[in-house]
Amino acid sequence: MRNSMLEVFRKLFRSRFVRDKHASSEIIGSLMLLLAISTAGVIIYSFSINYFSSSIDAFRVESELDSGKIQERLIITAVWYDGNVMNVTILNYGKIEWKIDQVYFDHIQVSSFVSGRGVAVGPKELISVKFTPPISIVAGNTYEIIVVTERGSKNAIYWEA
Amino acid sequence: MRFIGKLKRDKRAVGSIIGATFIFLILTSGIFYYVLTTALQRKYAEKASEMEEFDWERSREKIIVYRLTVTEDNKLQITLVNLGSVQVEIIWIGVFDTSTDPPTQRYYNVQVAIPPAANQTITTNAFIDPYKNYEIQIITARGNIIEYNYPIPEPWGSRAYITIDGPNTIDYNQWTTYTIHVTSVTGDPFPYVFVYCYVSGSTAKIKVGWGSSTFSYGLTDSNGERTIQIKSRTQSGEYFMLYVSAGGFLLQKIIYQEPKGG
Numbered sequence: 275m276r277n278s279m280l281e282v283f284r285k286l287f288r289s290r291f292v293r294d295k296h297a298s299s300e301i302i303g304s305l306m307l308l309l310a311i312s313t314a315g316v317i318i319y320s321f322s323i324n325y326f327s328s329s330i331d332a333f334r335v336e337s338e339l340d341s342g343k344i345q346e347r348l349i350i351t352a353v354w355y356d357g358n359v360m361n362v363t364i365l366n367y368g369k370i371e372w373k374i375d376q377v378y379f380d381h382i383q384v385s386s387f388v389s390g391r392g393v394a395v396g397p398k399e400l401i402s403v404k405f406t407p408p409i410s411i412v413a414g415n416t417y418e419i420i421v422v423t424e425r426g427s428k429n430a431i432y433w434e435a
Numbered sequence: 436m437r438f439i440g441k442l443k444r445d446k447r448a449v450g451s452i453i454g455a456t457f458i459f460l461i462l463t464s465g466i467f468y469y470v471l472t473t474a475l476q477r478k479y480a481e482k483a484s485e486m487e488e489f490d491w492e493r494s495r496e497k498i499i500v501y502r503l504t505v506t507e508d509n510k511l512q513i514t515l516v517n518l519g520s521v522q523v524e525i526i527w528i529g530v531f532d533t534s535t536d537p538p539t540q541r542y543y544n545v546q547v548a549i550p551p552a553a554n555q556t557i558t559t560n561a562f563i564d565p566y567k568n569y570e571i572q573i574i575t576a577r578g579n580i581i582e583y584n585y586p587i588p589e590p591w592g593s594r595a596y597i598t599i600d601g602p603n604t605i606d607y608n609q610w611t612t613y614t615i616h617v618t619s620v621t622g623d624p625f626p627y628v629f630v631y632c633y634v635s636g637s638t639a640k641i642k643v644g645w646g647s648s649t650f651s652y653g654l655t656d657s658n659g660e661r662t663i664q665i666k667s668r669t670q671s672g673e674y675f676m677l678y679v680s681a682g683g684f685l686l687q688k689i690i691y692q693e694p695k696g697g
Binding site for chain 2: 308311312315316318319322323326329330333334337340341344345347349351352354355356361363365367369398400
């Protein structure tokens, strides 16, 4: 009698244990699936956020540069040379301030600036950019002088020495 | 078994909610991106349009020097006439002493606005030596530059007269002849001198030979004369101005164009 009851109890315990084991697998599987979906979602979302933010940043930078550039206006009003230093006077007749970044003298980049380079020039203001010409000046010859702002706007003049 | 079935249904529901949430977030990011780029593009387009208008106005500026003199205390005095259709703002006057090498260049800041068809006299702080030669530069806020020499070369100075022969009233859409005479104060003609003519009417044109425009320029003939033709075709009639400039001097004449059929 005692043995038979023990046998029944053992059978019952085994079957319940088997059912519980199945249930645990379902829960773990479901959780794993949810975890996988969530991870995939997070990865895709992060990727999309990164893509959008980098695209927005790039577009904003490009747009601000273009917007600035179209508002820039500059014109060379006067040029003189004292035998040593070249002086180019430039007017800002645009809507925003700019800075002279480069000067090309007869297509050669000027490397030796005395003053005026990188100085912020507001609308309706004049700036005098002084530099040493990269080539020797011959009286009577005509030279092309190009001034370029940091945003890339430029103005050119032909100057007769 | 009921427990397992419920769990499967819940699993699907939770998975759908998570997926939908991420899709919603991604779509929201996309819409935000679209709205932002559209706003930036619209801002750029507005600025581009503004600058196009600015450039157009710049091309409409037309000013001439009516008189270039020196005051008793040797200060440069300039009288400018605005012949264009937009208000002109003078911001800088450059005075270059060309008697030195390199020329001494000085810029004087001025803030003078000249409405269309008006004139304005500017007295600068620039000291002028009457015995030296100067190049005078007048710079507008829109970046136009006008250059004149001081003293004005002979035979100009204060010795020229301009007269205009022609009717005060013209018919609708009919070419009418006007003769411009440039003479000295004693009446001697100045042959082969440069004359600039401009009409301010909304439909008025000047013709010399072929083609017509709102302005005309050229030289006087051997008798110091230049002949032009003027036509206007405003249906309701219109008053307009004919400006003639020679040697830094300006003469203006009011002309009335009669209405169509009038």
